Amino acid sequence: MTRRLITHLRHVDLAVPDLRTQQDFFTTTWGLTVEHSDSGLTFLAAEGSPEQYVVRLRESADKRIDLISFGAKDRADVDTLAGDLARDGVQLVHEPTDLQTPGGGYGFRFFDNEGRTIEVSSDVAVRQHRAIEAGESIPVRLSHVVVNSADPEGTVAFYDKHLSFALSDTLVHPRMGSMMWFLRTNAWHHSMAIARGPHASLHHASFELRGIDEYMRGTGRLLRQGVEKIWGPGRHLAGNNTFSYFLDPHGNTVEYTTELETVDEDTWHPHLYDFSNPEVSDQWGTANAMNEFVARKSFNDPDKGLFVAPPV
Template identity: 40%
Template sequence: MTENAVTENAVTENAVTEPVARLRTLRSVALRTPDAKRAAEFYDGVWGLDPVEEDGDVTWLRGTGPEHHILEVREADRNGLGKIAFSVATPREVDEAARRLTGLGVPLVAEPGRLDQAGGGYGLRFTDPENRLIELSADVEAVTPRDPGGQDAVPRKLAHVVLNTVDIDAACAFYTTVLGMRISDWSEHQMAFLRCNADHHVIAFNQAEWASVNHVAYEMPSVDHFMRGIGRLRHEGITPLWGPGRHGPGNNTFSYFADPAGLVCEYTSDVAQVDEDTWLCRVWRRVPELSDLWGTAGPPSKDVRRHMAGVPDPGGWWER
């Protein structure tokens, strides 16, 4: 039996009375790729992020907000997910999360302690049932918000990451019961949109043949910034794979592109805000008029779906 199967069974057999922590935000995502240098240059020179640190084959990049970095790009032998980092309020919550994870039989990849990485902080790491590396952290260095007037058409924060999964029900069960996330909406039984704060979703799962990164989305301050960002990329000779348009679930604008490594990145804005007291989760039909409310993008092409399928990602890179 694999370690992730052990983790899944352990969580199932141990009653989860409350989540291991209260997640505040989606802090950052790390991507692994054989084209890390070219990818970092794209996210810096074209996409609109700013490098904050570089160490050999790793680059950390920020948006215009106060988060130290929202993207880490690391050299690897294949495209894949490095990790997903969520913020919690205090180091004490990190320690409590470790105790609860251990009680659930979820092995820790890194015990609570100072994080030896760009931005520092205090945190821990563990894996989900499909061997994705998850980090919970507090006290990470902040940076001064850039362009407080919001004139530049560049991302301010990480909006969400969509993950392909071979078992959408198991993925949702883990992220809701263990991490306390809430399901905002379903797209039939093909996609689930999960939140940890008022944003409609910070994680979404897509039922697929293998586990992989589907895409990473970056939030623009407004629809105007969103459209001007698309225009800037067009001037660079880069056209959308799909979009612009507006999704039904989440009501957010979308325009998808491929970075030099073939990983899919998205500009988005106007993400729906959830009132916990009144929001009702609904199941959306998977029809073109709901995948794009504007009707400007049409359905995703086979090329878009191929890019979003990615390559099989078994995780476990930290053990190699």
């Protein structure tokens, strides 16, 4: 296996027109904690995660993904990866430098093949965190991020070639061909997935809960509060994780999940799963059917931040 310099997913940063409403949703409703704040910026932590924050919100006229952040082992690996990308012609947003975001650290940013801003960092201070208690229906950590791509084959190839992401499984459809690719950066089945869509955008951000009971309690709590549910509750076949998808106030899909599969990377062989088989999307058969409504909501609005780095 090619030496992988990316260790894990750190955070996803979103720009939204109404910062106060979005922050209220992610804290009061979703269960994250405001760990740091600045003018027009909010950094939200998951109580069970050592990451300084798992979501950053920035107030902006344009709704967009500001960036997706991944971790590296140390400064040497950050420098190596930045040098490799530059030599391969990947456009860097900035060279490796000391970071000014909460927890500090050392990192750089670059544009992927479709123009998303990606950050890689090391030496970020560990946040004081705690074990989530039984029955506590708040996120433990950021599980994975899924993006829509108008060129999914090219995007999968980019993350394979330049970041050594490994393919875990692929969803295929008899009429539409390959639909979603699950990519891993460690033993978790996926930290990122690429979905075929009409444009580049956020498909969903997923948050791990403590267990099945906490996941169901969280799903029920959001339903009682009137948050719009898109799909679920159910259990996927690829990754074997549970799913409940909801819409945040700006139309981004966010997911509660638990029990994401870990794989033996030395022996794992990717599967091709036929998405037209209902048990592939939902082993339990408890979720509403995957249909055009669910798909349209997951397409989201076209990302307005492609090849435009966020100001902070």
